[in-house]
Amino acid sequence: MGDDHDSGPPSPESRAPWERPLADQRYRNRRSSKPAPSAAPQSDTPASERRGLDRFGRFSRRDAPPSDSISVAELVQRVGDTGGQRVVEPPAPKRADPPRDNPPLGSKPPNSQPPNKPLPPPPIAPAAAEWISSDPPSSASPRVVSETGGSRLALNKIRRRQRVKTISRSAVAFLAVLSLTLTGVVWGYLRTIEGGFEQIAALDTNSDDIVDALGQLGDETYLIVGTDTRAGASGEIGAGTVEDAEGARADTVMLVNIPADRSRVVAVSFPRDLDVERPVCQGWDNNTGTYTSESFPAASGDKLNATYALGGPKCLVKVIQKLSGIKIGHFVGMDFAGFERMVDTIGGVNICSPVPIEDGILGTVLPASGNQMLDGRTALNYVRARHVEAEGNGDYGRITRQQKFLSALLRSALSNNVLLNPGKLNGFISAFTSDTFVENIDTKSLVTLGRSLQNVDAGAVTFLTVPTDGTNDWGNEIPRTDEIKALFQAIIDDEPLPGEERAKDSDETSTSSAPSTATTPVPEATLVSAMSPYNIYIDVSNASGISGQAATAADQLAAYGFQISTIGNFSAATGLANVQASATVVRYAAGNEAEAATVASAIPGALLVLTPSMGDMVELVIGSDFGGTVVAPAYPGTSLSAEPSSVDTSASTSLPADIAAVNAGDTTCV
Numbered sequence: 001m002g003d004d005h006d007s008g009p010p011s012p013e014s015r016a017p018w019e020r021p022l023a024d025q026r027y028r029n030r031r032s033s034k035p036a037p038s039a040a041p042q043s044d045t046p047a048s049e050r051r052g053l054d055r056f057g058r059f060s061r062r063d064a065p066p067s068d069s070i071s072v073a074e075l076v077q078r079v080g081d082t083g084g085q086r087v088v089e090p091p092a093p094k095r096a097d098p099p100r101d102n103p104p105l106g107s108k109p110p111n112s113q114p115p116n117k118p119l120p121p122p123p124i125a126p127a128a129a130e131w132i133s134s135d136p137p138s139s140a141s142p143r144v145v146s147e148t149g150g151s152r153l154a155l156n157k158i159r160r161r162q163r164v165k166t167i168s169r170s171a172v173a174f175l176a177v178l179s180l181t182l183t184g185v186v187w188g189y190l191r192t193i194e195g196g197f198e199q200i201a202a203l204d205t206n207s208d209d210i211v212d213a214l215g216q217l218g219d220e221t222y223l224i225v226g227t228d229t230r231a232g233a234s235g236e237i238g239a240g241t242v243e244d245a246e247g248a249r250a251d252t253v254m255l256v257n258i259p260a261d262r263s264r265v266v267a268v269s270f271p272r273d274l275d276v277e278r279p280v281c282q283g284w285d286n287n288t289g290t291y292t293s294e295s296f297p298a299a300s301g302d303k304l305n306a307t308y309a310l311g312g313p314k315c316l317v318k319v320i321q322k323l324s325g326i327k328i329g330h331f332v333g334m335d336f337a338g339f340e341r342m343v344d345t346i347g348g349v350n351i352c353s354p355v356p357i358e359d360g361i362l363g364t365v366l367p368a369s370g371n372q373m374l375d376g377r378t379a380l381n382y383v384r385a386r387h388v389e390a391e392g393n394g395d396y397g398r399i400t401r402q403q404k405f406l407s408a409l410l411r412s413a414l415s416n417n418v419l420l421n422p423g424k425l426n427g428f429i430s431a432f433t434s435d436t437f438v439e440n441i442d443t444k445s446l447v448t449l450g451r452s453l454q455n456v457d458a459g460a461v462t463f464l465t466v467p468t469d470g471t472n473d474w475g476n477e478i479p480r481t482d483e484i485k486a487l488f489q490a491i492i493d494d495e496p497l498p499g500e501e502r503a504k505d506s507d508e509t510s511t512s513s514a515p516s517t518a519t520t521p522v523p524e525a526t527l528v529s530a531m532s533p534y535n536i537y538i539d540v541s542n543a544s545g546i547s548g549q550a551a552t553a554a555d556q557l558a559a560y561g562f563q564i565s566t567i568g569n570f571s572a573a574t575g576l577a578n579v580q581a582s583a584t585v586v587r588y589a590a591g592n593e594a595e596a597a598t599v600a601s602a603i604p605g606a607l608l609v610l611t612p613s614m615g616d617m618v619e620l621v622i623g624s625d626f627g628g629t630v631v632a633p634a635y636p637g638t639s640l641s642a643e644p645s646s647v648d649t650s651a652s653t654s655l656p657a658d659i660a661a662v663n664a665g666d667t668t669c670v
Contacts, residue, residue, distance in 0.1 A: 211492065274479055340377060359381070384398070407461070531598045541622065
């Protein structure tokens with residue numbers, strides 16, 4: 001800080017490392033003052049190698065010639081003074097080689113310089129000059145490691161986008177793997193289900209009995225058969241024993257038609273004791289589920305269920321196809337055990353019974369009336385009971401119960417309780433596949449059919465029963481052949497059916513119509529003789545709007561000996577259910593005047609209505625004027641007037657108006 005400050009150049013040791021000379025000046029002085037050898041031997045080695053050059057023409061570190069020293073800081077300063085331009089200094093003049101002989105003692109070396117004279121800067125290689133000039137030093141403020149230079153908000157957005165990308169890519173990968181896995185699982189599940197079907201031979205799709213095959217193009221028709229075999233699991237659940245009845249019979253026969261436009265579903269039931277003509281049939285062994293070499297000749301006057309016992313599914317399909325003219329494309333058979341298991345897997349079925357069910361063989365089935373939940377065993381007895389005294393109509397009461405039960409089962413199976421419950425749905429499908437024997441049924445066709453019917457309302461599902469006309473001497477139900485043909489022709493032509501409630505076009509009337517009393521020329525009054533009520537079969541229908549009126553009248557009529565065929569709500573031929581009428585009428589066709597007059601004699605105030613579409617049946621329609629009183633009918637042989645009060649012309653087709661119908665959408669408990 002004072003006079004003792006040394007103004008001379010600092011020593012190399014006092015400088016910072018980057019300020020020290022690149023070469024030590026004293027090194028050159030020592031080398032210059034080193035005495036040379038007295039004589040250098042002659043050698044053939046080139047001068048370059050003797051001077052210490054390597055094979056690339058560079059001086060080795062040991063023998064490199066002295067160079068002018070310059071610090072890195074001075075070198076950078078010089079480059080900065082050029083403004084960042086490329087600076088290449090001319091190479092320094094080539095130094096003369098030192099003399100080989102040692103100089104005289106005390107003399108100076110030839111190229112020696114004073115020790116304090118500043119040395120010229122060394123030459124800068126072109127590559128080094130370019131690198132230094134292209135990246136000039138600049139002042140920089142300190143930075144945090146890994147800092148991007150953006151604000152904190154920008155950094156958060158960047159991180160958020162990166163997280164979203166990562167999550168999105170992970171989700172896509174997961175969904176791809178999940179989709180592939182589920183596809184494999186579903187495919188394997190469907191293959192397992194399809195493998196559970198027992199395939200048999202049943203169909204005859206090229207039969208000459210098929211009517212208007214072109215008009216049935218696109219329709220799906222299933223023949224569903226419930227067998228009452230007494231062997232195996234069916235015998236264990238109370239169906240009976242093999243000693244009671246060998247083989248298997250068709251306890252339930254139902255033909256289900258779905259038109260090509262999938263606008264409705266029609267199920268037609270056939271009484272098990274229906275009188276049929278059996279064609280030539282190959283023998284059937286129910287125990288093995290195969291056909292035998294035995295052949296049965298054609299026969300008439302056979303029961304429908306017996307044709308199955310002898311000829312199995314093939315024979316039954318031929319008989320139904322001849323009766324209906326419908327092309328049967330699918331066959332489904334199920335025994336009692338499978339039926340019970342299906343009901344149990346969906347948690348039971350809720351049904352309405354207007355009366356308690358007491359069967360003469362099965363005992364008490366339902367101890368009380370009203371809505372109640374049925375488990376598998378109770379449901380099986382409910383649809384099997386044939387000897388219910390309260391119904392008084394044998395097999396027809398059983399058919400009506402079967403149709404109502406299937407309607408409830410359909411509503412339950414299509415509800416969210418089953419479709420959205422994997423356990424119930426899987427159990428229902430497993431029970432269906434494990435206890436059925438089918439032809440032309442697979443998982444693909446069932447899935448396709450289910451999708452096509454997903455928009456069909458329950459009101460568009462109708463259950464009908466083929467019309468019959470009492471029984472013959474063998475106890476067989478006599479089919480009304482012409483009216484059965486008309487019924488199935490209406491199904492083929494997609495015409496309105498009794499009990500059906502499909503959505504109608506806007507130009508169609510939506511009002512219900514009672515039995516028509518259109519002004520039509522009334523036939524002249526005729527006198528007929530009263531008949532015995534034991535020979536008169538009648539249908540009793542309720543159009544009063546009061547629940548239970550038809551059942552009340554039917555019970556009283558049966559007490560006087562009338563044969564009750566069916567009991568239910570009135571259904572006009574227009575397809576409108578639950579028709580309400582004010583007058584109580586007896587409907588009949590020409591030729592049945594004596595029967596109609598005898599029935600009217602037991603109902604005070606009943607009117608006769610001539611209805612050509614009634615065929616051989618007589619129907620009592622209870623109106624709102626019915627007082628609940630039924631009197632003894634006229635004594636057989638008594639003269640009665642058969643003058644009709646009106647003629648019913650409401651039926652535009654030849655369909656019988658007394659066809660028993662159950663609508664799947666009807667949830668009323670009557």
